[in-house]
Amino acid sequence: MSAAAVLAVVVGAAAAKGELTGDPKAGEAIYARCFACHALAYNRTGPKHCGLLGRRAGSVAGFEYSAAMKRANWVWNRQTLDRFLADPLKAVPGTTMGYAGVKDRQERADLIAYIEQAGRSEVCRAR
Amino acid sequence: MSSRIQSPDASLSLASDAPNLETRRSFLGKSGLVLSGAAVALLAGRDVLAKGNRPAGSDVNVLNSALGAELEAIAAYQVGAESGLLQKPVLNLAVTFQGHHKEHADVLAKTIIKLGGQPVSAKEKYTFPVETLKTQSDVLRFAAMLEKGAVSAYLGAVPVFENRDLAKAAASILGDEAMHWAILRNALGDAPVPAAFMS
Numbered sequence: 266m267s268a269a270a271v272l273a274v275v276v277g278a279a280a281a282k283g284e285l286t287g288d289p290k291a292g293e294a295i296y297a298r299c300f301a302c303h304a305l306a307y308n309r310t311g312p313k314h315c316g317l318l319g320r321r322a323g324s325v326a327g328f329e330y331s332a333a334m335k336r337a338n339w340v341w342n343r344q345t346l347d348r349f350l351a352d353p354l355k356a357v358p359g360t361t362m363g364y365a366g367v368k369d370r371q372e373r374a375d376l377i378a379y380i381e382q383a384g385r386s387e388v389c390r391a392r
Numbered sequence: 393m394s395s396r397i398q399s400p401d402a403s404l405s406l407a408s409d410a411p412n413l414e415t416r417r418s419f420l421g422k423s424g425l426v427l428s429g430a431a432v433a434l435l436a437g438r439d440v441l442a443k444g445n446r447p448a449g450s451d452v453n454v455l456n457s458a459l460g461a462e463l464e465a466i467a468a469y470q471v472g473a474e475s476g477l478l479q480k481p482v483l484n485l486a487v488t489f490q491g492h493h494k495e496h497a498d499v500l501a502k503t504i505i506k507l508g509g510q511p512v513s514a515k516e517k518y519t520f521p522v523e524t525l526k527t528q529s530d531v532l533r534f535a536a537m538l539e540k541g542a543v544s545a546y547l548g549a550v551p552v553f554e555n556r557d558l559a560k561a562a563a564s565i566l567g568d569e570a571m572h573w574a575i576l577r578n579a580l581g582d583a584p585v586p587a588a589f590m591s
């Protein structure tokens with residue numbers, strides 16, 4: 266993380282709690298961080314992201330979730346995704362997503378905006 | 393192959409842990425495992441756990457996710473190598489990088505077992521976007537995307553390991569993945585190292 270990004274985290278944490286507007290274009294670049302394990306249209310080490318918004322946690326058919334994620338009793342929306350992405354292991358202790366998280370609020374908003382937009386894209390509709 | 397050279401750092405790590413040296417040597421000897429810095433750090437991890445510091449559950453989870461991704465990467469490079477789209481010397485790169493991923497997977501699986509976990513196996517079938525891979529550049533771009541993802545994944549794993557030796561090992565693999573990414577970018581004619589920081 267750059268010094269600017271570190272600063273952004275600090276400032277972001279102090280800023281108001283209001284929902285940020287995500288930029289899907291910026292989010293697409295951030296999504297590259299997920300490519301070791303995730304794809305939009307198919308399950309890999311992690312579950313696919315097409316259809317993520319509005320989906321119950323731990324519910325993609327054919328994907329083997331951790332017991333912890335199966336127990337997570339919520340639907341993925343901007344708020345739940347924001348909380349999970351900030352610190353996956355804290356949000357769902359026992360998740361197999363062994364990843365520190367996306368610590369910058371704006372980056373999370375951008376990432377979620379991208380996943381939302383991608384969900385309406387050709388890749389996800391053709392699936 | 394340069395990766396087979398034992399680093400001085402590796403022997404230092406072992407020397408500092410003399411009581412387990414023989415066990416470890418025979419383990420390494422039997423498995424034919426290359427004594428890389430990462431391997432030593434990973435194997436050192438179980439000593440901390442043996443001392444009863446922390447439950448290994450979370451670390452095993454993280455290691456298993458890394459193993460799953462490495463196994464997929466091995467399969468991806470196999471698809472690339474067999475595609476007929478890669479010409480030498482790029483083909484040699486793919487085979488070399490696949491070899492590194494095999495070494496990562498090997499040491500991750502052994503470490504999971506040492507920690508009392510059950511390593512995931514390779515899937516019988518992986519999904520790859522083969523319909524989009526028509527040229528050598530397509531294959532390289534796809535591989536570069538996976539390698540950059542691997543850098544980010546290991547970067548995100550470093551802070552979550554309870555055991556700092558495992559964090560060090562993840563960082564060691566991260567360095568290797570970053571080189572893969574840079575070399576693939578270079579082969580594509582892109583700026584090999586586009587930024588001062590990885591995220």
Ligand SMILES: [Fe+2]
Nearest residue numbers: 489539569572
């Ligand atoms: Fe790699």
